[in-house]
Amino acid sequence: MSEAKLKILVVEDEPDQRNLIVSMLAANDYQVTSAESVEAAIVLIKQDEPDLVFSDWKLGQLTGMDLLNYVRRELPDMGFIIATAYGTITHAVDAMHAGADDYLAKPYQRQTLLLAIDKVAKSIALKKQNRRLASELSQQQELVGLVGKSAMMQKVYQRVQRVSATDATVLIGGESGTGKELAARALYQLSNRKHKPFIAINCGAIPESLAEAELFGAEKGAYTGANSLKIGKLEAADGGTVFLDEIGELPLLQQTNLLRFLQEGVISRLGQNGELKLDVRVIAATHRDLQLEVAEGRFREDLYYRLNVVPIHMPALRERPEDVGQLVEHFLKIHCRQYGMPTAKLSSQTLKCLLDHPWPGNVRELANRIERFVLLGDEQEMVNELTLAPQMLDTNGFILPETGIEWDLFEKDCLQQAMTKHEGNRTKAAKFLGMSYKAFLYRLEKYQLV
Ligand SMILES: Nc1ncnc2c1ncn2[C@@H]1O[C@H](COP(=O)(O)OP(=O)(O)OP(=O)(O)O)[C@@H](O)[C@H]1O
Ligand SMILES: [Mg+2]
Structure with a gap:
């Protein structure tokens, strides 16, 4: 310096x-x-x-x-x-x-x-x-499949790179479609366990009664129908990495077993007397607010702390609109190649429309829309869908005032605004508010707006 x-x-x-x-x-x-x-x-x-x-x-x-x-x-x-x-x-x-x-x-x-x-x-x-x-190397634009050069994504890349070389347990948070699984795979790809197994488990998709055998295995005869030894997912990942997706959905009983594994490095198969020592790196992900789950008694606090050694937060797409352009290009390239078409281009008006969209489904939504556009080739249709589709109110950020609200006035105001916006066209106004024509008309009459 x-x-x-x-x-x-x-x-x-x-x-x-x-x-x-x-x-x-x-x-x-x-x-x-x-x-x-x-x-x-x-x-x-x-x-x-x-x-x-x-x-x-x-x-x-x-x-x-x-x-x-x-x-x-x-x-x-x-x-x-x-x-x-x-x-x-x-x-x-x-x-x-x-x-x-x-x-x-x-x-x-x-x-x-x-x-x-x-x-x-x-x-x-x-x-x-x-x-x-x-300084010769330009700003990092992507990291093993993750695309985006916003400051928020740079922070994600830095963290992923920093902890990939370690065996630290990582907890990846963020809304649906923000790339949590992709980040988990990037961590694995950059780690020195990359030639060992990577086993992904969707904790929300296993029926509770089967969860223990799925995760930890079961001895022959441990339960009715267990005709042979079953190796659990954690054991199968020995030496490698396990990705516990949707960890917030893990049943409480299995949370206890997982905690034991994280603390002592051992598991027991269902019906097994002894224990097995395993060497597995754990990466977990959830779209839930785990602290809230803890506060409400659905998630073990001690397990939360064991998992949250290194938190990685995947930012929502609306928080980093500067990445939209690059992501659009990325998915255009991927999907055009996938369907054997020449790389398509979008007009600047369409791009602006994509930039203005709040992307409640995050990168997944963007990828899907671009894929559909590549298949159908109808730019106008994509624009119409984006501009006419009612957006979900972001109820996370929507807090009622302390003093309460006058519901009827609020509802009437919404109806009036929708009518003004669509110059009295009831069909469009109803669509704009995401309700059926009948439901809309009923409300107009209720407030004597017809
Ligand atoms: N930064 C990114 N760059 C490129 N592709 C991305 C990025 N983020 C997400 N994607 C793509 O978007 C889709 C959704 O990503 P992923 O499955 O990792 O999200 P997720 O956070 O795990 O979502 P969910 O909570 O719904 O499981 C995938 O097709 C993924 O490849
Ligand atoms: Mg996922």
Whole structure:
């Protein structure tokens, strides 16, 4: 790195504490700015990209984690150290998971802070150097089948590459169709177990009564109809990798058996007295919010922690519209080749329409639409489908106001807006609201809108 002083942003809402840290760092030859809140810090980060952020955990309404998430999303190379209150080790663990470079438990010695900063500064210098060396290589556009060059996907690639060489258990989350299975396969492809078995198990597809034998195997005669020894999926994967898809659907009893395997590395076949030691790397995936499943008693908390050693979050497509163009090209190429056709092209209007679509079914939906377009060759039909198809309301982000709502007024307003939008054409307005003509007319009459 050049001789320029390292720029540090100190985020602390307590004025005395903030001034103390600022003057200490300035005395140690760092260039220091400071902010008292997450919002003010973001303004400063945008204005004057610091090399490193040192943030307190507790900052009024928001926390240092919110800031960390922002920084990791927008500027993945920026150094980040977080200070957590004494006795809140879970905060430190969460922060490290979210990509903090280091944490300090309060109260800390000034020397500890300086050492931590020095360590992170060195790693930033190294990252910058690596970046320079790699500057010839363009931004990573894809990783073993995963396509997309948005910052969010870069983060996924970095994580996948980093943990693929280890045997760490990985938990992949994200909405349906975001590429969780593809990421699991990428992890496997890049690992040194790639010549060993990769066994995928869809935990949601096994009937509960068969789950134990499927996963862990069964001795001959262990249950009625068990005429021979059955080798379970985990045993079959010995030496390799097992992919537990839809792990949130695993019956509670099998969660206990799986926990035992993750803790002790052993399983017992159904009906077996002894135990078998296995060497299997576990990758799990779910579209569910497992923390919520834990809170509601459907998923074992201890198993959740055992699985969530390295979390990988697959971002929804609507969060990274900058990837749509590249994905469209990718699937056009794949499907045209698959059906032996010359590579098709789309007009810029169609592309715009694809970019504006919120993609509730994520990459899978996009792949399917492009495949259908390649087969039917009807660009207009694809556009019509995208613009006329009613979108599911994103109920994840839709929160009713604290004060409640006037349902009738809300419904009436929806009807009126639909009618205005479609210039009084009832058929189109009904379709726009995703309801039958009859149901629509009934409501129009109810609100005396006819
Ligand atoms: N980033 C990507 N680049 C290229 N193809 C992708 C990408 N993400 C997903 N796909 C493709 O989209 C389809 C769905 O992906 P995948 O099955 O991995 O999703 P998933 O997250 O496991 O979904 P579900 O939760 O419904 O099981 C697959 O055909 C996959 O190849
Ligand atoms: Mg899947």
